[in-house]
Amino acid sequence: MLSIIKDWREQRILDQSQFSQSDWLLAAQKIPILDRLTQSELTHLFELATLLLHDKSIVGAQGFVITDAVRQSIALQACLPILNLSLEWYEGWSSIIIYPGAFKSESTTTDELGIVHQNSHSRSGEAWLRGPVILSWRDAQHSGERDGHNVVIHEFVHKLDMLNGRANGFPPLPADMDPANWTKTMETGFADFQQYPKSGLDRYGSTNPAEFFAVLSEVFFETPQKLVDAYPEIYQIMMNFFLQDPLHSTS
Template sequence: MLEFLRNWREKRILRHSPYTDTDWQQALSRLPLLDQLNKDELDSLKRLATLFLHDKSLEGAGDLVVTTELKLVIALQACLPILNLGLDWYEGWVSVVIYPAGFTPVHTEIDEVGVVHEVRSPLSGESWERGPVVLSAEDSMGGGIVDGHNLVIHEFAHKLDMQNGVANGMPPLHRGMSAPQWSKAFSAAYADLQNRIAHGKSVSIDHYAATAPAEFFAVLSEVFFEQPRVVQQTYPAVYQQLTEFYRQNPLNV
């Protein structure tokens, strides 16, 4: 009965979608990243994006007007990682807060002697456990250019990672996946990247990936969808784990 009601609800949402073919084409024209998808995959992605926009609240910060184009561009990128996983992977939170460009949040940190400090760090995106995803509209609109960087995928990879607690680089794995194999692949690659950077070696992966295991997973997820061959050639074991987790293989096109 619950599955029946869920299917009925989704069909009703899709049937009453406010988005026109022109809206979709305008958004897709900004996202050459999605050119790799076949028609069935693209139709599935548009369906997921429609449901995503129905369930989530996209809110402009300050005086930002959240246009239909901005909504669809963000939703399509956000739903690419869950194309074969489903919208349930984004349960537990509602809001996407969008700034016009970068923003500077204030975080409280306690130093080694117990003194509390307010730290301001300029960012283009942020994800909170059980809280909102915060994005820069400027970076989100330019994220579909295939250059190995994608803010939306990065922040939503954090959301996937947080499905089993604080982001640590290991999201909840599917039945049949091996946690030891995941840990072995990612730990070795993370250590290798840190070593390469420390010794001034050239790397084709953003150095930010070496700052924490959670950032390594998020950055490698960006590259996996944008420039999959870079991951496959640099860290083949990680690439295999990502194909199993995302249930996608971007090189099979």
């Protein structure tokens, strides 16, 4: 019964969408990594993007104006990782904040001696636990160009990771995946990557296991061959997790 109510609610949102199928197609054509999707996958992506835009508020910071093109681009890229999962993976938070460019992030950390440090970093994106996703449009608008970098996918993958607590590179796994195998495969890859840089994989991924998962997810969707070349076992478990195979698309 619950799913019938949900389907009805979702159908109503889809029926009332301000964007038509052709609006979405035009927006998708500007994002090269979506080329591999079949017609029915694209239609499903457009539905997910419509529902995401209904569920989340997108707000501009520092005077940045949120246009339809911005909303469409962010929503399409954000929904690519969950194309074959579901929108429930993005539940528990409500807003996406867009800065015109890189933004300063202030953070407070407490070290092992109990001393509090104020840190200030320049960032292109952030994902807060149970809080917003924050993106720089200057970076987000150049995502999806098959160069291995995608700040939108990066931050939204942190959200998948955070579904079972803080980001640690270990998202909730489907019942048919072995958690021990995920941990072993990712830990082995992470230890290797800390020592040996790999072509096409951003060194930022060596920061910690959460960044390793997010950076490799960018590569999985942007330049999958690079991930297969560097870590074929990780490509395999990501394929099982995302239920997508970007390297061998059928379209």
